[in-house]
Amino acid sequence: EAQVTQNPRYLITVTGKKLTVTCSQNMNHEYMSWYRQDPGLGLRQIYYSMNVEVTDKGDVPEGYKVSRKEKRNFPLILESPSPNQTSLYFCASSFLPGTGTSPLHFGNGTRLTVT
Amino acid sequence: GNSVTQMEGPVTLSEEAFLTINCTYTATGYPSLFWYVQYPGEGLQLLLKATKADDKGSNKGFEATYRKETTSFHLEKGSVQVSDSAVYFCALSPRESSASKIIFGSGTRLSIRP
Numbered sequence: 001e002a003q004v005t006q007n008p009r010y011l012i013t014v015t016g017k018k019l020t021v022t023c024s025q026n027m028n029h030e031y032m033s034w035y036r037q038d039p040g041l042g043l044r045q046i047y048y049s050m051n052v053e054v055t056d057k058g059d060v061p062e063g064y065k066v067s068r069k070e071k072r073n074f075p076l077i078l079e080s081p082s083p084n085q086t087s088l089y090f091c092a093s094s095f096l097p098g099t100g101t102s103p104l105h106f107g108n109g110t111r112l113t114v115t
Numbered sequence: 116g117n118s119v120t121q122m123e124g125p126v127t128l129s130e131e132a133f134l135t136i137n138c139t140y141t142a143t144g145y146p147s148l149f150w151y152v153q154y155p156g157e158g159l160q161l162l163l164k165a166t167k168a169d170d171k172g173s174n175k176g177f178e179a180t181y182r183k184e185t186t187s188f189h190l191e192k193g194s195v196q197v198s199d200s201a202v203y204f205c206a207l208s209p210r211e212s213s214a215s216k217i218i219f220g221s222g223t224r225l226s227i228r229p
Contacts, residue, residue: 033216042221042222043222048216092158092159097208097217098210101147103161104161104217106160
């Protein structure tokens with residue numbers, strides 16, 4: 001089954017404790033992206049990747065890191081989480097967006113709470 | 116630049132009512148347009164899409180027509196059900212080789228009363 005898999009679904013942590021949220025897709029998509037969703041703010045893009053070893057900042061990259069060492073994986077790293085990073089996070093993938101026709105496929109989300 | 120504007124929610128309707136959620140866009144060139152739906156506790160999933168002017172996307176009783184002259188892609192359903200309660204996002208994908216992302220509207224929360 002074609003899917004984007006994120007783990008974990010729920011994560012509670014404390015300020016400053018490094019964490020990684022994993023994301024994997026099995027559709028051979030070049031493009032992968034991380035979003036956060038907050039009430040009243042909609043979806044905001046954190047980082048994206050157009051292919052292996054090619055990553056770039058989205059709209060709200062501060063406090064986050066990503067890597068794309070393999071085509072299928074795109075982990076999100078919070079080196080020193082803070083309470084303002086408490087949010088619902090989504091990973092998504094697609095073929096390259098410039099074609100205009102490839103929809104994004106989303107994971108089921110990771111709800112992160114930083115205390 | 117590219118942008119999407121959709122009607123603010125929440126929208127509350129009774130079961131079997133007619134639904135319209137407005138979406139307008141600004142884009143260079145001829146983008147593709149999408150509606151995504153997010154059910155409670157889940158990620159976004161594609162509801163329907165249209166890739167050129169006058170195309171009509173449809174799925175699960177929902178429809179939207181790509182209107183280039185009014186730069187709109189309004190979502191409609193003739194008779195909503197309680198199970199349609201969700202958040203709906205309008206989105207635009209530019210047809211530019213340099214494009215790096217899909218542009219999302221702010222989302223519209225829909226609640227259907229039995």
